[in-house]
Amino acid sequence: RVSSDGKPPKFQPPPKPVIIDRKTQKEERRFLSPEFIPPRGRTDPLKYYLERKDMIQRRKVFNIPEFYVGHVLAVTTADPYASDKSKRFVGICIQRGGKGLGATFVLRNVIEDQGVEICYELYSPRIQAIEVLKLEKRLDENLMYLRDALPEYSTFDVNMKPVPRMDHEDIPVNKLQVRMKPKPWSKRWERPKYNIKGIKFELPEHKMKAAQKWSQPWLEFDMLREYDTSKIEEKIRKELREELEK
């Protein structure tokens, strides 16, 4: 190459290699707790912004781990009437509900042949620790049918040790098909409106066909029901990342 001045060209060091850490990038993009996404409505977004500030403040002080429906959790809460002033409950998370500060999750376990479900609030100051004992997603987002399933599917050892997590990649999906107690059930789980994939229905063919009478195949094409949260989620993820790094 010919330089403009006639002098030898200045030594240009090679560009430094840019290390793209794909794993952390994937993790950053992946999980947003469902209570951060505001519901569709006519409330002022300022209200959700203020709630999110409080939620982030609580998350800075107390660690709320990433968990889905189907995980086995152990929750320690403060109790003024217990001898140790604290209570520990182990159970499988069957439902996550509520938005904002009032977000709740329901844990189910069978203790001494009695099914017990406790609904905890994620942001309640009484909760002292949440540990994830077993990580696995199930086929559905709502496991309320475990109430009508055989009790062996809801029993978890109270002194269970936390199962070590292999990869920092995907959460395994347990494709377990649960066997049910004989009918009557609390809800007619075979009907298409619940859209349950995790039950092994041992009902006769004609009953399964009769249940399809209540199917609403037009629902998935109804455009007014669509609520596209991708852009909202992006903004909230960015906000979360910035606030938690401070």
Next chain:
Amino acid sequence: MMPIWTKSGEKRAVTLLKVQDCHVLRYVSKEESGGKTAKLLVGGKNVSPFSKPESAHEIFKEAGVPQKQKVTTFNVTEDAIIKPGTPLYAAHFRPGQFVDVTAKTIGKGFQGVVKRWGFKGQPASHGQTKTHRRPGAISTNKAAKVYRGKKMPGKMGNIYRTSFGLKVWRINTKHDIIYVNGSVPGHTNCLVKVRDSKLPTYKDCNKNPPFPTFFADGDEELPEDLFDKEIFQFTDSSVTFA
């Protein structure tokens, strides 16, 4: 509405009220109004002046303030008079104070006697002919007339109602928001009148309020969030019972 937790771990529900562009519009003296105390007219949310008649523009032109959607009166003592045109902020109230909130209830339209007045109606079966939600008898034989004020079907809701003695838990000075205990009449984003409580139990409640009001250009520098003593703040660690 939002949940809030106390230091002992109990949960309370709280309504958020936003103070949006409030200005004092006019001072009406005791003699002029004919009442027992002087009055101050205060205007609420800003609105475009083109939808109102010229006669309604006068008050706002005098005060030098944009057109407001709602104008209310507050009964004020002589020493608490404020100059017309001063803005009012949420910091006028302090946490721990008690407050009455007035608003128009949600309008339900023309409603029957069961929903409007809570009548029991009639049974669904056992021979009832076309009578399940009717009022039944409306007067006695001896009266020979129907009394004034008899509960009958009619338009329900869309009237002013007040909830008394609501505690103020928290104030956000940056966005002008008051966190008030419990529920408040009216739908979301409706206009609401907030006033110091008149209940006799809360007469001596408020110690050193900002008197006559909180002035933004004054010397006081308030933090962004003012909390009540009993509130659990999320900067603290989890509640434990010793």
